[in-house]
Amino acid sequence: MRIDQWDLLIRMVHGQTPETPQSGFIIDSPWLPGWFGTPTINYYTHDAIWFEANKKAVELFPQTIFFPGFWSEYGMCTEPSAFGARLIWTRDSLPHADKVIHTIETIDQLKKPNVRSDGLLPFMIHRLLYHRKLVEDLGHHIKFAVSRGPLNIASFLMGTTELMTALITDREKVIQLLDLITDFTMDWLRYQKDMIDSIEGIMILDDLVGFVGELDFHELALPRFKELFSAFPSRINLFHNDAHGLVCAPHLKEMGCHIFNFSFEHGLAEMQAAGGDAIILMGNIPPRDVLAQGAPGDVRDCLRHARQTVGDPKRILWSVGGGMPQDVSNENLHIFIKTVEEF
Numbered sequence: 001m002r003i004d005q006w007d008l009l010i011r012m013v014h015g016q017t018p019e020t021p022q023s024g025f026i027i028d029s030p031w032l033p034g035w036f037g038t039p040t041i042n043y044y045t046h047d048a049i050w051f052e053a054n055k056k057a058v059e060l061f062p063q064t065i066f067f068p069g070f071w072s073e074y075g076m077c078t079e080p081s082a083f084g085a086r087l088i089w090t091r092d093s094l095p096h097a098d099k100v101i102h103t104i105e106t107i108d109q110l111k112k113p114n115v116r117s118d119g120l121l122p123f124m125i126h127r128l129l130y131h132r133k134l135v136e137d138l139g140h141h142i143k144f145a146v147s148r149g150p151l152n153i154a155s156f157l158m159g160t161t162e163l164m165t166a167l168i169t170d171r172e173k174v175i176q177l178l179d180l181i182t183d184f185t186m187d188w189l190r191y192q193k194d195m196i197d198s199i200e201g202i203m204i205l206d207d208l209v210g211f212v213g214e215l216d217f218h219e220l221a222l223p224r225f226k227e228l229f230s231a232f233p234s235r236i237n238l239f240h241n242d243a244h245g246l247v248c249a250p251h252l253k254e255m256g257c258h259i260f261n262f263s264f265e266h267g268l269a270e271m272q273a274a275g276g277d278a279i280i281l282m283g284n285i286p287p288r289d290v291l292a293q294g295a296p297g298d299v300r301d302c303l304r305h306a307r308q309t310v311g312d313p314k315r316i317l318w319s320v321g322g323g324m325p326q327d328v329s330n331e332n333l334h335i336f337i338k339t340v341e342e343f
Helices: 003-013 032-036 040-045 047-060 078-082 104-109 121-137 150-158 160-169 171-195 207-211 214-228 249-255 268-275 287-292 296-308 330-341
Strands: 024-026 065-067 144-148 201-205 236-241 259-262 280-285 316-320
Touching: 003 065, 003 236, 024 316, 032 040, 032 047, 040 047, 047 065, 047 121, 078 121, 078 144, 078 150, 078 171, 104 171, 121 171, 144 150, 144 171, 150 160, 150 171, 150 207, 150 214, 160 171, 160 207, 171 214, 201 214, 207 214, 207 236, 214 249, 236 249, 249 259, 249 268, 259 268, 268 280, 280 287, 280 296, 287 296, 287 316, 287 330, 296 330
Parallel strands: 024 065, 144 201, 201 236, 236 259, 259 280, 280 316
Antiparallel strands: none
């Protein structure tokens, strides 16, 4: 992320309106390898390919903001790997982590990982350290510490269905697991900041927040996200949840969130009403059905319709309702950015 882009976000967080409407996207391995023309496995295993793919993106689309910027990640395997999960890799699709919790009693056997040595975490950090000067020579900087959230990580470790069931049958054990994961995630966020001093923001992704009801959100999610977003004195906190977003929207400010990337199934006006004026909304057209699979005219028309649904767009960072999906073309991304600039 360029410093002028970071400064623009800081001004938006403090209530200032950008001179021109701004677009931004979360980009990572679902989109970058195929768009760059390389097998997904190469993107993960060849650091030079990872760097060149991200470099090409920021150079081809300098008008938009890519989050978090040169994201060092291994799909959904990153955090589960530190807990000892078996990782399954394929040539052209995302990897996945095998469960490590097969019975509820297994939770008692889990130990907090060492973020300096366990799983893929050292590979993530040292990829960034090795490429940091190259990134900065491009005029970009590593600005965010990034992690999946506690509920999301728990679902990888034990399975989504099993986690939701255990909330009813073995609630205290699930709370024990979430406490362990939260403690680990605090370590992970702080370690990223300790190793890369340009980091000033926190980005957390947790779709499982959208799977719980109001009472569970207050007990299981809210206090843990408040803790994580205060892991260090960050200037911008970004939260991604592209499942059901209304359960967390009224509490985003209390969580410490500044920017919220949410599901396209929630309208911008609906989310503005739910989240309040303090939150920058990052959205909100369908990522797959419009940006990836639609024609350029579909992208333009959908954006214009979204703009018409909101009276005051100054707290909107125009994007898709989720991360950048596979198969988004240069043409569609260019027309998205151009349409936003014309607002």
